[in-house]
Amino acid sequence: MIKKTAIAVTALALSTAVMASGEDDPLLYKVMIDKLEVRSTDGPDPLVLDADAWIGYDLNKFWFKTEVEVTDGRIEEAEVQFLYSRAIAPFWDFQAGWRHDIRPKPERDYLALGFKGLAPYLFEVDAGLFIGESGQVGARLDAEYEYLFTQKLILSPEIEMNFYSKDDEEVGVGSGLSDMELGLRLRYEIQREFAPYIGVNWTKKFGQTADFARDEGEDTSDVQFVIGIRAWF
Amino acid sequence: MSSIKNPIFEKGINLTRRRFVQGIAMGGVFAGMGLGSRSLLAAALKHQELQTLRGTDFNLTISEQAVNFTGVPRIATTVNGSLPAPILRWREGDTVTLRVTNLLRETSSIHWHGLILPSAMDGVPDIANDFPGIRPGETFTYRFPVRQSGTYWYHSHSGFQEQTGLYGSIVIDPREPDPVTYDRDYVVMLSDWTDEDPMDVYRKLKKLSHYYNFNERTQADLMKDINVRGLAGTWNDRKMWNRMRMSQRDLSDVTGYTYTFLMNGQTPANGWQGLFRKGEKIRLRFINGSAMTFFDVRIPGLKMRVVAADGQNVQPVSVDEFRLGVAETYDVIVEPEDDRAYTIFAQDIARSGYTRGTLTPNPGLTAAIPELDPVPNLEHGDMGMNVMDHGQHQMADGMTMPGMDHGQHQMSDGTAMPGMAHDQHQMSDGKTMAGMDHGQHQMSDGMAMPGMAHDQHQMADGMNMQEMRLEKAGSGGMKPVSLKPNPSDFSARPVQHASTEYGPHVDMRADAPQYRLDDPGVGLRGNGRRVLTYADLRNLRTTHDQPDPDRELELHLTGNMGRYMWSIDGVKHSDAEPLRWKLGERLRITFVNDTMMNHPMHLHGMWSDLETGDNNFLPRKHTVVVQPGSRISYRVTVDAAGGWAYHCHLLYHMLGMFRTVIVA
Known part of the structure; x- marks a missing residue:
């Protein structure tokens, strides 16, 4: 059902988006690998990808977002989102579509609704609400800031929080604030499009989510050093 | 942090940028692409003279041409193989005929910028009457009477061809004796060249609008500000800009990061050269043929007497410097009194680079090249805020203009008040402005009309100063008053947005x-x-x-x-x-x-x-x-x-x- 609704939303959006064009507003695309990094942990070091891509016009776009974590050649976590994005305010886009969690098993589908944009004081914000089957509701807030040491050496603190309305033991998610991630990455933009970085990432699971993790013998909190690249085209 | 403000003088680590900004010494139009030996020769000359075409009958051919401004060969769009296109020298009163042949693979056009002519001759595809543009392989004949004199220019009005080189100057000699006398006459065409495909530039700006801005404020600027203003002062200063998600360094969309700035087609490394003899009056016809770049122009050591703006004579005014907006022209007279070289220095508005040339009595001489000015910050006035009008909260929409309430603070520490400073100065220099001495608030009303200060004679005969003041006082002193619409005044009615x-x-x-x-x-x-x-x-x-x-x-x-x-x-x-x-x-x-x-x-x-x-x-x-x-x-x-x-x-x-x- 969720899947159908999401597809219907995107299909509807498609018809609007292709109508808008003009020589000032060409069809463009952008692929952004925000993070492709190795994180140092006690065990095998996971490889993490956080990327998105869009295609479209000034005010109407299709977005694809993904987060993947691979440890020891095994995909531990994988999430994809297909969204229609419409500019609704000078600095804000409304996004709606389908979120699909491939890993951990079992797979989960959500209707995704969110706002992405630039908040006052130049915080980049991506806030999403996810309505799943069986009434599960999730929310995610991601905020990032850029501090320029120089024109090319940029420090970016980032926070991500996930909330869920219900326990979902199969995928290890508990109700309330389930997890939080604080990152601090220092990148050097060799070009605007390409920057290696180093950083530190702190993750913590809370409440029932933490209990589920403990039951699985996982850490509930970890500080990781990261090294990676950021690239777009 | 001079390296940030002044990337050109950065040492060592940034050779790429240095090359981009300065270009290469032998840069310019290269022979090739099946062109004859004449252009090969021209390219070999260090100080390539621009070709001047005179008369009433012209054949212009638009084509692709190999160029090399940065060390990397690129294809430019040129007229008769020249970048800039040849100088066209006309005479007021003549009828000129220009046969323009397009050898490009895409539609082209030439627009005669600033010329008063019939729409069908204006050269804007699909807007000018009966003009669809000049299709590949076609020749279009422009013919029109020349009804004006002065300095103008011409350029493509199709796609991004102007960025890739299709621009040239027009000089029209007056029929009547010229009110300006001079011994020498040079066109100084300023422009911006990029090795990138202009479409890529546009795409990048759409994907990341500050892509070319490498003068954002950094840690070093923050430390400096905190030292000067303190933590609270710095916060207050920047608060509004950050809240509005605006950069005070948003000065130019495309900068010296990709641009090599040219003077008469010469890179700054090369430098255009104009000769003079001591005591001569030289007329310099500055034209900004850039795609995106505003230039601030000066000649250290020389006063410039501005005698024409956009080709039209103005009452001479002597200045040290002028800002030349894209497509504007200014004619200036300079009279070097010394037997030495002078640098014509044109820095871009974002202080990301410059171009330069030399006026010299001797081809072997050059003069010192000034450093770029510090990178400025936009001020509150640049955001359309009336910095004096601190009582108002007309910005109900928090997104539009929060922070009006900082006007007062700004005022007290005297920063960020450009308009104010000027106007006060003008007011204090002896002009009678009864009623303006009623303190800041009274003044703030007056200040809603900065035109006022330098427009007194007009006020005297057009408006009643006293009446206006009373009207304003009557309104409670804080709100801008809707003056009776009078097209000849500087009425600052409250602004309405559609x-x-x-x-x-x-x-x-x-x-x-x-x-x-x-x-x-x-x-x-x-x-x-x-x-x-x-x-x-x-x-x-x-x-x-x-x-x-x-x-x-x-x-x-x-x-x-x-x-x-x-x-x-x-x-x-x-x-x-x-x-x-x-x-x-x-x-x-x-x-x-x-x-x-x-x-x-x-x-x-x-x-x-x-x-x-x-x-x-x-x-x-x-x-x-x-x-x-x-x-x-x-x-x-x-x-x-x-x-x-x-x-x-x-x-x-x-x-x-x-x-x-x-x-x-």
Whole structure:
């Protein structure tokens, strides 16, 4: 059902988006690998990808977002989102579509609704609400800031929080604030499009989510050093 | 942090940028692509002279041409194999015939910028009457009478061909004796060259609007500010900008990061050269043929007497420096008294690079090249805030203009008050302004009309100063008063924004845009040099016989910097109805700039008679720079039937910030 609704939303959006064009507003695309990094942990070091891509016009776009974590050649976590994005305010886009969690098993589908944009004081914000089957509701807030040491050496603190309305033991998610991630990455933009970085990432699971993790013998909190690249085209 | 402000002088680590900015010494048009030995020879000369074509009959061929400005060979779009295109020298009163052949693989066109001619000869595809552009392989014959004299230019009006080299200068000798006397005459055409495909530049700006801005404020600037102003002062200073998600360093969209700035087609490393003999009067015809770059021009050691603006004679005014907006022209006279070389220095508005040339009595001499000025910050006035008007909270929409309440703070520490400083100065220099001594609040009302200070004689005969003051006092002293619409005054009515200006495509609306004619602009304020402003421009001849405007038209320049969308009144060209003007009417057009960028607005086919303070001597322009957050007015005698283009002359803005005008 969720899947159908999401597809219907995107299909509807498609018809609007292709109508808008003009020589000032060409069809463009952008692929952004925000993070492709190795994180140092006690065990095998996971490889993490956080990327998105869009295609479209000034005010109407299709977005694809993904987060993947691979440890020891095994995909531990994988999430994809297909969204229609419409500019609704000078600095804000409304996004709606389908979120699909491939890993951990079992797979989960959500209707995704969110706002992405630039908040006052130049915080980049991506806030999403996810309505799943069986009434599960999730929310995610991601905020990032850029501090320029120089024109090319940029420090970016980032926070991500996930909330869920219900326990979902199969995928290890508990109700309330389930997890939080604080990152601090220092990148050097060799070009605007390409920057290696180093950083530190702190993750913590809370409440029932933490209990589920403990039951699985996982850490509930970890500080990781990261090294990676950021690239777009 | 001089390395940030001044990337050119960065040592070592940034050779790439250095090369980009400076170009290579032998840069320019190279032979190749099957061209004959003549151009091979020309390319071999270090100081390549621009070709001048004279007469009434011209054959111009648009083609691709190999060039090399940065060490990397690239393909440019040229006329007769030359970049810039040849200088065309005409005589007022002649009828010129120009056969333009397009050897490109795409449609081309040539627009004669600033020329008064029939619409069908104006060269804007699909807007000029019966002109679809010049298709590949075709020849189009332009023929029109030359009804004016002075310095103009020509360029492609198709795609991004102007960025890739299709621009050249036009010099028209007057029929009557020239009011300006001079011994030598040089065209100084400034332009910007990029090795990138202009479409890629546009794409990058759409994906990351600050892509080319490498002068953002950094840690070092923050530390410096905290040292000077303290933590709280720094916070207060920056608060509003950060809240509004605007950069105070948003000075130019495309910079020296990709541009090599050229003077008469020469890279700064090479340097154009003009010869003189001591004691001669030299006329320099500055033309800004850039796609995107405003230049600040000066010749250290020489005063420049500005004698013409946009080809039209003005009352001479002596300055140290002037800002040349894209598509504007200024003619200046210089009289070197010493037997030495002088540098013509033109830095871009963002202080990301420069181009330069040398005036010298001896080809072997050069002069010192100044350093780039520090990178300036945009100020509150550039956001369309009336910095004096601190009592108002007319910005209900928190997105538009929060932080008005900081006006007072700003005032007390005296920063960020450009307009104020000028006006106070002008007021204190002896002009009688009874009623202005009633303290800040009273003044703040007066200040809603900066035009006032330098326009007293006009007030004297047009408006009753006393009455105005009383009217204002009666209104409670804080709100701008709607004066009776009088087209000949500088009435600062409360600004109204069309409903089309609200939405995701517009990120700012100026709620107290000021007439800032005497403001030299960001980066030139209080720099210790005498900088030309529009308030200095007065027509050489009286314009008192020109009729008063029949009606007024207000146009707002709008955009969203982050999304890189540009429009007029919030409506881009492809969505806009043409402006329909009546043949024979006299219009007064007021621009309000609802963005933080300068926009050089160019009206085709008709003069823009700029209101600079004295309506008896309105200077005529073809391109009028509308400063960020400001307003400006000019008059147009609608005397040319047909279709005309009306647009921002920044190449990557004009696709949206454009109107078709139909005069019937």
